Amino acid sequence: MTAACAACSAVDVGASDAPNGGGAIQLHLPDIHCAACIAEVEEALRAAPGVTGARVNLTLKRASVEGGGLTATPLIEALAAAGHRAQELDPSLLAGQGGEMRDLLMRTGVAGFAMMNVMLLSVAVWSGAADATAQLFHLISAAIAIPAVAFAGRPFFASALRALGHGRLNMDVPISLAIVLAAGVSLMNALTGSEQHAWFDAALALTFFLLIGRCLDQAGRRAARSAAAELAALDVPQAILLTDAGPRVVRAETLAPGDRIEVRPGDRFPADGIVAEGRSDIDRSALNGESAPAPVAPGGAVSAGEINLSGPLVVTVERAGRDTALSRLTDLVATAEAQRSRYSGVADRAARAYAPLVHILSAGAFVAWFWATADGWRALDVAIATLVITCPCALGLAVPAVSTVATGRLFRRGLLVKSQTALERLAEVDMVVFDKTGTLTTGAARLTGSPEPRALALAAGLATASRHPYSQAIRAAAEARGIAPAAVSEVVEVPGRGVEAQHEGRRVRLGHPGWIGAAGDGVMLDDGEGGAVRFTFEEEMRPEAPALIATLKARGLPVALLSGDGEGTVRAASNTLGIDDAHARMTPEDKADWLAARAGEGRRVLMVGDGLNDSAALAGAHASLAPASGLEAARAVADVVLVGDDLGSVADLLITAKGSLVRMRENIGISALYNIVAVPVAVLGFASPFLAALAMSVSSLTVTLNSLRRQA
């Protein structure tokens, strides 16, 4: 509803006209946010012909529409009439989402209810039941706890076995060991009627609290991940293949060299090729960052990812699918990404130090007690108590609880955090690097100077017929100055040249200076009376960009600009924004190398960029952000995707990330504190199941409450 995003124009081809085979159509609704939106969207969809049912999912910002023989296009139009933007989603890319969450919730529920019941039975034992009664209670607890633990603990057991299979230790190894030992030994005690402690409630409580941590982890990223998958699903690259039987819409990856495809104005080229027919201008900014459109004529080369601006083209495909220039950048990205995946988060580092410690402590307790008392059962009891009490329920919650709160807050501000460790890496950022075209600038052009009204009115009249960015800039300038476009007739767009028409009986032209018979940049207007007026353009800055740069600099973060565009435009932009460290004519490799050099100096850089030429730099930077209007490749590698239009939220993002890291460290400190107090008690043999249950619940609760505390 605000400025139409760049992705929407690319979707023209995306909304397939093929009837849907009975299944539900999934629509992405980026703007819905309230009860009124839900009602409007559902009513609009139900009123559409052929629809039998429609339901909006506000959490996922998605609508599922059911009905026979539906196509997406009329539904999207119906929603547009009701004032809502919508895009069709490719269901194959969305398959398999949501199942994990349900599974985790189920396990949490089973662990929770079993824990409550066993707790009740344990209270009886704690308050003095003895002999046959105690054994009866233990046996009933076992009957509830053993199947519940076996079902609910599966995720931990599976992960622990995987880690052991690779010869590593992770946090799930001590967790699984504690759960299995506690349940197993208690079962033995219950069967033999021994007077030893029963740990059924502890085993279940451990499983329950840790599963809550897992659920939070999952829920926090589910919305972000599903939105990221939606962004990917939006960009289904399609092509119009020209066959003997007429044009046909096919998937871009099925194209083969030699195929002839039609590319309409406004579409992205689906493959690399040579122009066979037609003239047009193309926008190459996604590939090399150049802001000025370039003309192409038959014989000219075009690359996948570039956008056709003014005239229809027929292109002979040279390379398609994975061989395109677009895909060749992936190698560069993969190398850069491999370097970053070695980053380990706060939780990992804590767990790596912690897991061996837990094992050594409980093994040590077992050996010491066995040596001192020669009572194997007593020693095992102490070892279990140590394992259960040190087992970090609170540590399992410490990081997920904080990141759930933080990513949820960022999501509401239009920032999707995609990576698990992104918040921690963002908190460490000490330098910010921007791409220019499409990131700091909107990608649109703006008319400079103030041409005389009569010429502007005539130019605006001619520009109405064209989709070229310069035409749009002329129209916008005329509108801003309140000048009505002059009436022109017999308008003909000459692709790759300009527009010509009749005005008051004269032939008037607007287009490339070379076409009008002059040299230089910009656009010339030939008013048919021998006069020629030149229009010049500059890039339009995002309105929030100067304030953002100033904020970042005020916070002591160095800011740099890396662009593939020419010297002149880069210098103009960096002067407007007050960036001293600006580099022009950077290839994708240059950008990645530049970032690697800064990383070598010990800098932790946040890269903000939208184009393909940025994707390697985005993957190689310490943390990265891409606007949702950027190319899929850039969004795929970025840690954070900016869905809203406001680039200014980058400043908030860094503050929130810093606050979250502080909160995570606090949480880990709190859970360590509980352990420091509890471990001596357990090792000395004073721990009882009651104490273990108390320590676990209180520490988990403290950590959760601390995470929910509002950030200052």
Add this chain to the structure above:
Amino acid sequence: MNVLVVLIPVSVGLGLAGLAAFVWTLRASQYDDPAGDRARILDDRFDDAPADDPRGQS
């Protein structure tokens, strides 16, 4: 202690009833769209009867 014969099945039964209710809410997709449900409760359209259309797939 004969009272245990009654009370223990009752307590276990209540736990199972709670679990069954939880499983039902899970099956009925009540955790799939928390934000939407929060908004829908303010909507007058569902005052007389709940929405009868199928739940969206998540």
